[in-house]
Amino acid sequence: MDIIQIFLDAPSASSASFCVIGGLAVNAYGETVVSLDLDIVVAAENIETVCKSIEANFKIERFTHSLNFAVKKLVIIALSKGIKA
DSSP: HHHHHHHHHHHTTTTOEEEEESSHHHHHHSSSOOOOOOOEEGGGHEEEEEEEEEHTEEEEEEOEEEEHHHHHHHEEEEEEEOOOO
């Protein structure tokens, strides 16, 4: 199971606005860097839609300003909630 691909398919399938930032984005467009995490920004109005589309594959832990997505107790993706523009 490709956990990152499952996660990235969720916003795509729900037509949610999102982008990859951080080290993996740098790898796609420039210098190769080692990155141990996946940084994603999802439009605030799409967060719940994305959560619903991945809840079958991930445990979602909600905090005031972020969400953690885990598989087998290992947190693999953290999503920070921003403010609506």
